[in-house]
Amino acid sequence: MLRKNKKTISLLLFVLPAFAMYLLFLAIPMIQGSYYSLTNWNGLNKNYSFVGIKNYIEAFTDDASFITSLLFTAKYVIFAVIFQNAVALLLALLIESQKRLKGFFRTIFFLPSMLSPIISTFVWVFVFTKVIPEIAKAAGWDFLKVSWLGDPSVSFWSILTVSVWGGVGMLMIIYMSAIQGIPQHLKEAATIDGVNPFQMLRFITMPLISHALTICVFLTLNSSFKVYDLVYALTNGGPGRSTQVITMNILEEAYQRNFRYGFASAKAIILFLIILAITLIQVSIMKKKEVEA
Template identity: 75%
Template sequence: MLKQSHRATLSLLLFVLPAFILYLLFLVIPMLQGSYYSFTNWDGLNKSYSFVGISNFIEAIRDDANFRNSILFTGKYVVFAVVLQNGLALLLAMLIESQRRAKGFFRTIFFMPNMLSIIISTFMWVFVFSKVMPALSEYAALKFLGISWLGDPNVSFWTIMLVSVWGGVGTLMLIYMAAIQGIPQHLKEAAIIDGANPFHMLRYITMPLIAHALTICIFLTLNNSFKVYDLIFALTGGGPGRDTQVITMNILEEAYQRNFRYGYASAKALILFAIIFIITMIQVTVMKKREVEA
């Protein structure tokens, strides 16, 4: 019996080993190297560099106005992305689940944006905002469509949010639908017999029993929103100016595009990691407590 147990453990380790090696090579080791370089003035090109202690972190937080602005814009984006994507996904999930027919059709329609590459779908939206909207404004006399969707700082954020919600709702909707389908039918029937209205059903039956799905979806949107890059890069390139520059764009600009300050960029990346880690831990802890209470 003991030998069989050892064989099972060995076979498990053999199956896990390739994935663990890849995880070690492409995630853990680069992260440790980046943490090391964040305390240096390395430019990413030369072999020589010197240690500068925590001066990179002090400069990023105290002296770098562009970095602080990118943090503020990223925070704004994260708040709206989490609220709008989860709110709309939950609403769509409940509406589709309430239908008796064509559930598969609606699932396919709303999930379809997730089947496209982010870059391809974003360039499609760039064409819509830069060519289609002005044409409609001119030929259909819809003057409000002629605004600068990507060039006006007051409008570009909401343009980004529109594309972000369009592309992010599908996956969350499926998770919420799966959770709603897992609610025991007898609980719904008992609540209806007791005279519960739709609001009571949502508050006391649906929301408590899909709390685990809510935790997962908020975690996913938080993680993806903090790391967003390709969507905003393809839409606005961080412009006009730096008005829509997120943290990831600021870090890559510092390391590769303008200043070639790899050590300084690594310090910014560590700050981003700390922000994501702290907020994620708070979110998971609070949501898990609510799951237990439910």
């Protein structure tokens, strides 16, 4: 009994630092933010009033920039989740089908994920503003002579390109690990039965890596909803507010434009609830498919 108690205490001591960090940097700020979202605090003044759900109502009824940024974020999330996972899965399948140079290709495609997002994004700014225009000028390709970051109809796809380039590496590794975990005898039996590559992918590979798909979609959903640095470095939300994501709108409300910390906290809580609801739905649906598979 004494040994069991000592083991429990030792385990708690190992968990305690992480739990303390969780409380200090996540749980307590979350509780404070929830409270401030019900006030008109400006982030500086000690005197503020309790306004109830007024901030939440105002966000949806009297703040066009919030709705615009929310819709743009939703558009970005949909395309980022689809393209990042599709490209990552395709790369994983192609690399795993190779008999040689697997390590080389894995390193090449994973490398962008190791770079600082800000540094890599500034490199892409140079590509969009200097390299591509020079290529278009030298080759006479008029279709490349567009404002990649200044035209609202094009800047979204520029942001998405950089997002996919920097995000597929980690997802590719997860998919490759799942593919490597498929029992070899299943593949051999399917090959003997005359299964073609498409049928192999549909009926064997995809069902057996559905757990990896659940993880990757979960990761891309969360990171896409909370994207900030990538958009900030590429377009700073412009031109105008045409590429402003919800995180930029929240920070602008709190620190850059109106200093309405309570109102910004309400927007942050709304974002949290949206992410929570979508994530719970996504995980529950995909987990059921894992069981069926």
